[in-house]
Amino acid sequence: xxxxxxxxxxxxxxxxxxxxxxxxxxxxxxxxxxxxxxxxxxxxxxxxxxxxxxxxxxxxxxxxxxxxxxxxxxxxxxxxxxxxxxxxxxxxxxxxxxxxxxxxxxxxxxxxxxxxxxxxxxxxxxxxxxxxxxxxxxxxxxxxxxxxxxxxxxxxxxxxxxxxxxxxxxxxxxxxxxxxxxxxxxxxxxxxxxxxxxxxxxxxxxxxxxxxxxxxxxxxxxxxxxxxxxxxxxxxxxxxxxxxx
Amino acid sequence: xxxxxxxxxxxxxxxxxxxxxxxxxxxxxxxxxxxxxxxxxxxxxxxxxxxxxxxxxxxxxxxxxxxxxxxxxxxxxxxxxxxxxxxxxxxxxxxxxxxxxxxxxxxxxxxxxxxxxxxxxxxxxxxxxxxxxxxxxxxxxxxxxxxxxxxxxxxxxxxxxxxxxxxxxxxxxxxxxxxxxxxxxxxxxxxxxxxxxxxxxxxxxxxxxxxxxxxxxxxxxxxxxxxxxxxxxxxxxxxxxxxxxxxxxxxxxxxxxxxxxxxxxxxxxxxxxxxxxxxxxxxxxxxxxxxxxxxxxxxxxxxxxxxxxx
Numbered sequence: 001x002x003x004x005x006x007x008x009x010x011x012x013x014x015x016x017x018x019x020x021x022x023x024x025x026x027x028x029x030x031x032x033x034x035x036x037x038x039x040x041x042x043x044x045x046x047x048x049x050x051x052x053x054x055x056x057x058x059x060x061x062x063x064x065x066x067x068x069x070x071x072x073x074x075x076x077x078x079x080x081x082x083x084x085x086x087x088x089x090x091x092x093x094x095x096x097x098x099x100x101x102x103x104x105x106x107x108x109x110x111x112x113x114x115x116x117x118x119x120x121x122x123x124x125x126x127x128x129x130x131x132x133x134x135x136x137x138x139x140x141x142x143x144x145x146x147x148x149x150x151x152x153x154x155x156x157x158x159x160x161x162x163x164x165x166x167x168x169x170x171x172x173x174x175x176x177x178x179x180x181x182x183x184x185x186x187x188x189x190x191x192x193x194x195x196x197x198x199x200x201x202x203x204x205x206x207x208x209x210x211x212x213x214x215x216x217x218x219x220x221x222x223x224x225x226x227x228x229x230x231x232x233x234x235x236x237x238x239x240x241x242x243x244x245x
Numbered sequence: 246x247x248x249x250x251x252x253x254x255x256x257x258x259x260x261x262x263x264x265x266x267x268x269x270x271x272x273x274x275x276x277x278x279x280x281x282x283x284x285x286x287x288x289x290x291x292x293x294x295x296x297x298x299x300x301x302x303x304x305x306x307x308x309x310x311x312x313x314x315x316x317x318x319x320x321x322x323x324x325x326x327x328x329x330x331x332x333x334x335x336x337x338x339x340x341x342x343x344x345x346x347x348x349x350x351x352x353x354x355x356x357x358x359x360x361x362x363x364x365x366x367x368x369x370x371x372x373x374x375x376x377x378x379x380x381x382x383x384x385x386x387x388x389x390x391x392x393x394x395x396x397x398x399x400x401x402x403x404x405x406x407x408x409x410x411x412x413x414x415x416x417x418x419x420x421x422x423x424x425x426x427x428x429x430x431x432x433x434x435x436x437x438x439x440x441x442x443x444x445x446x447x448x449x450x451x452x453x454x455x456x457x458x459x460x461x462x463x464x465x466x467x468x469x470x471x472x473x474x475x476x477x478x479x480x481x482x483x484x485x486x487x488x489x490x491x492x493x494x495x496x497x498x499x500x501x502x503x504x505x506x507x508x509x510x511x512x513x514x515x516x517x518x519x520x521x522x523x524x525x526x527x528x529x530x531x532x533x534x535x536x537x538x539x540x541x542x543x544x545x546x547x548x549x550x551x552x553x554x555x
Contacts (some may be wrong), residue, residue, distance in 0.1 A: 058461075081555070082467045085278060096465075097462075099458075105270060110465050111467045
């Protein structure tokens with residue numbers, strides 16, 4: 001098997017239920033390709049966060065198969081999951097910063113967990129905080145930071161280790177429109193210049209038109225559909241352009 | 246827009262041990278504000294006291310046994326003092342020829358009177374109260390019950406009514422009581438060890454529960470179970486080591502005070518219960534054992550808790 005598969009994610013007939021409740025995700029079959037930019041849209045409760053949990057390996061599906069980075073994630077032992085999680089960068093909807101750690105230490109976490117030399121950690125984190133405009137807040141703890149600042153710390157932490165895939169859950173939900181656009185440009189830069197596959201979940205339809213080359217996955221009641229209502233993915237190019245426009 | 250900065254080198258896939266202050270910060274430092282260091286301190290102090298008591302009882306029993314195990318007493322009961330003295334001398338001569346016997350001493354009557362005076366008063370010196378003759382015999386080694394029986398047979402042939410008593414037999418109930426106290430000390434230590442493990446188990450589960458969000462984040466950022474376990478183990482080690490130091494200090498202080506109290510009794514038997522250097526090595530190992538027990542318990546507890554997460 002090649003080290004760089006042609007697809008980075010492949011879902012086949014995936015379903016997810018919590019306990020004995022009805023399925024929150026049903027019959028998901030799609031493929032994500034390296035270096036692409038995806039929006040995941042849908043109304044609140046459509047299952048966006050549940051789908052992202054499957055993508056960032058916080059949850060295993062109830063049925064179906066998931067391949068990521070060329071490996072079957074269903075049969076993968078849990079002890080091997082960290083290897084794959086380190087290839088991902090995740091911006092959680094609620095940021096999930098470690099409360100008692102400074103912005104610097106939060107951003108440094110992925111590097112320290114993967115054994116990067118401390119001198120390199122200091123340089124990389126300082127550069128990253130500078131990039132997101134938070135150098136002056138390096139030693140601040142999350143409780144003393146605004147929502148926008150926490151958002152940027154979360155993004156810096158997600159991209160610090162140059163992930164192969166960046167997953168962001170409502171990353172612009174807590175910031176003003178100017179900051180939202182700026183954050184989106186950060187994702188674009190990562191996608192265009194580093195080649196990271198980006199998946200952004202949002203219910204803000206205005207964001208979709210800001211990234212013209214993006215692909216759109218629409219969730220409705222736990223199922224994927226294109227704007228015409230058909231259960232297909234990816235949408236036809238014309239549909240994608242119309243939806244984005 | 247600038248290209249996002251990247252580290253000079255890609256992180257390795259291996260999961261190294263987290264080191265240094267950065268790792269210590271992953272769990273907030275409670276500055277020994279939690280209950281576990283103090284619980285461990287009390288439990289270690291109790292183990293030190295129980296162990297010192299158990300070892301002291303063992304030494305006391307061993308010393309008493311050593312003093313008495315190679316000695317027997319011959320008692321000759323005869324009302325007529327003259328006949329009694331003759332029988333005592335005859336018995337002493339007979340015993341002196343036995344290869345097992347190293348020394349024979351007929352206890353002088355004045356000494357016997359002195360021994361009995363506290364119980365009998367002035368009557369002890371009276372001719373009206375017959376006092377048996379006693380012969381102290383030192384043996385070359387501890388005699389078996391068969392050898393004691395042979396001595397008895399040899400004496401019975403020459404002095405009717407002579408009775409051989411192995412001194413260690415007199416104290417058998419005392420030895421049995423001391424042995425029971427030693428087992429009690431051991432049981433106490435085992436129970437306290439179990440209580441320590443249970444306390445650490447509860448504390449580790451509670452700490453894990455309190456920091457579950459942090460653990461989940463570390464997991465999702467690619468942290469391994471081993472890395473997370475070590476983060477918690479460091480916290481357990483810090484708390485347990487602090488508790489162990491306090492505990493050994495409290496325990497030794499209590500042992501010293503008790504030692505002073507018993508020394509004041511000025512009793513020969515109690516004097517045999519002193520601790521030697523090997524005992525102090527055992528006592529010094531208790532806090533180390535306590536910390537190891539806490540570490541192992543913490544590791545197992547966190548390991549099980551992590552396995553319940555993806």
